Amino acid sequence: MMLEAIHSAGQATSWLVPGRILFFVIHVLGLACFSYIVARRLVPLLQAERDLRFDRPLSRLGRILKIWLGQWKHPRYMTAGMIHIFIFAGFISLVLRSFSLLIFGLSDNFAIPGFPGTLGHVYDVITDYAATIVFLCMVIAAVRRLVFRPARYAVPSTYGKGHTADAIFLLGLIAILMAADSLFTASNAAFQVRQGREVESLAPLSLAWLYNGAFVSAPFSTIQGVRLGVCLLHEFTFYFLLCYRPFGIQFHVITSLFNVYFAKLDKGTVKPVKWGLANDHLDQVKSFGVKKFEDFTWKHMLDFYSCADCGRCTDNCPANAVGRPLSPRFITIKARDYSFEHYPVFGRKPANNSKPLIGGIYSEDEIWSCTTCGACEEECPLLIEYIDKIVDLRRGMIDEGNVPQTLQKPLKALEKRG
Incomplete structure (x- = not known):
C-alpha cells in the first residue's frame, strides 16, 4: 500500500503564498512589531530619574532563583498561588516545544539537539501534560474571575476601571495556544498510526490524547489540514499575545524577571532625595x-x-x-x-x-x-x-x-x- 505524503507547514501553500515565505513573514512582522512596542514602552523609563540598582549581582541572582523561578510568595494565597505556579511551571516546560512549533514552518526536519530518542519522548510526555494543565488552569482562572471573584479583585469607582475583560481575553489566548499545541501533537500521532508505526509519545488522559481520539476515523486530508491549520493558529496567536501583553495587565510576564532582579535588597531603607547627591549638598536641588x-x-x-x-x-x-x-x-x-x-x-x-x-x-x-x-x-x-x-x-x-x-x-x- 502506498503511503500518502505528509506535508510540513513550510511545504504547503496558504492563500497562494508558499508556506516558508508565509511563516518567514509572520516571524519578521511579529518580532518587528514586538520590538517596536517594547521600544515605545521604554521611552518613559529612559526619561525618568536615575536609580542605582546594579550592585551586588549575586544577591540579585539569588532573588531571581527564589522569588521569580521558585515562586516563593505565591502560595501565601493558596488557590491563586497554586494556579499561578502550575501555569508558570507549564510555560517553563513548554518553551522548547513552542520554539519547535515556531520553527516548524521554516524547517521540515528541525529537531532540538539532544532531544531525538528517549529524552525527546520523555520531554514530549511532560509537555503533553503541561499543555493540559495550563489549559485547565486557564478555564479555572476564568471561572474564578467571572463567578467566584475574590473581594480583592473589586475596583471601587473612585479608583477607575477594572481589568476583568482584559484578563479573560488573555486567558482565552493562552488557552488557544495550549489547544493548538495539543492538536498538533495529536495530528502527528495520527500520522504515525496511518503509516503503521507505533506512536512515539502521547501522554494518556492529556489534551493531545483526547484530541487524537477524534482522528481515528478522520480522512488523511482532514488530519493534514488540521496539522497545518493549528501550526498557523499557533504562530498568529503566539505573536498576537506577545505584542498584546505590553498593553495590559500581563505586561508583568515580560517585565517581572527584571523587576525582581532590580528590586531593593535592603529592607527598611528609603531612597535618598537624589541618587548620587550627598545630604550636605541638598541645597543644590x-x-x-x-x-x-x-x-x-x-x-x-x-x-x-x-x-x-x-x-x-x-x-x-x-x-x-x-x-x-x-x-x-x-x-x-x-x-x-x-x-x-x-x-x-x-x-x-x-x-x-x-x-x-x-x-x-x-x-x-x-x-x-x-x-x-x-x-x-x-x-x-x-x-x-x-x-x-x-x-x-x-x-x-x-x-x-x-x-x-x-x-x-x-x-x-x-x-x-x-
Whole structure:
C-alpha cells in the first residue's frame, strides 16, 4: 500500500503564498512589531530619574532563583498561588516545544539537539501534560474571575476601571495556544498510526490524547489540514499575545524577571532625595520629591509595568482596612494607565503631558494615608516597591507647601529645632 505524503507547514501553500515565505513573514512582522512596542514602552523609563540598582549581582541572582523561578510568595494565597505556579511551571516546560512549533514552518526536519530518542519522548510526555494543565488552569482562572471573584479583585469607582475583560481575553489566548499545541501533537500521532508505526509519545488522559481520539476515523486530508491549520493558529496567536501583553495587565510576564532582579535588597531603607547627591549638598536641588510622572525613577516605572493586579498589597494594607482612601494596588495601576495614555505606542503624546500627579491621578488624602508599614511590599510576589514612591510624593507636596494641617505644627517644630 502506498503511503500518502505528509506535508510540513513550510511545504504547503496558504492563500497562494508558499508556506516558508508565509511563516518567514509572520516571524519578521511579529518580532518587528514586538520590538517596536517594547521600544515605545521604554521611552518613559529612559526619561525618568536615575536609580542605582546594579550592585551586588549575586544577591540579585539569588532573588531571581527564589522569588521569580521558585515562586516563593505565591502560595501565601493558596488557590491563586497554586494556579499561578502550575501555569508558570507549564510555560517553563513548554518553551522548547513552542520554539519547535515556531520553527516548524521554516524547517521540515528541525529537531532540538539532544532531544531525538528517549529524552525527546520523555520531554514530549511532560509537555503533553503541561499543555493540559495550563489549559485547565486557564478555564479555572476564568471561572474564578467571572463567578467566584475574590473581594480583592473589586475596583471601587473612585479608583477607575477594572481589568476583568482584559484578563479573560488573555486567558482565552493562552488557552488557544495550549489547544493548538495539543492538536498538533495529536495530528502527528495520527500520522504515525496511518503509516503503521507505533506512536512515539502521547501522554494518556492529556489534551493531545483526547484530541487524537477524534482522528481515528478522520480522512488523511482532514488530519493534514488540521496539522497545518493549528501550526498557523499557533504562530498568529503566539505573536498576537506577545505584542498584546505590553498593553495590559500581563505586561508583568515580560517585565517581572527584571523587576525582581532590580528590586531593593535592603529592607527598611528609603531612597535618598537624589541618587548620587550627598545630604550636605541638598541645597543644590531645585525641586524635591515627585511632582510629575517623569520625576519617578526608572525602577519605579518598571514597577508600574510589572503589577499583576492581584490585589494582595491592598488586601494587607492596614490603612485600606480601616477605610482610608489608599489602595497600594491602584497607586501602581493608575500610574501605569497614566503612562500608557501619555506615552502611547501609536500616535503622539497628549498636549497636557506634564500635569501634576497630586490632584491629577492621586488625591492628597490617598498619599498621606500610608503608614509606611511595608505590608504591601512584604506581600507582593513581584517585589514592587510602594513606600519610596509615596515618600517621594510626600516630599513633592511638602516642597510646594502642600501639607495637611495635622502635620504643619510638627514640621514647623522640626524646622526650628532640627
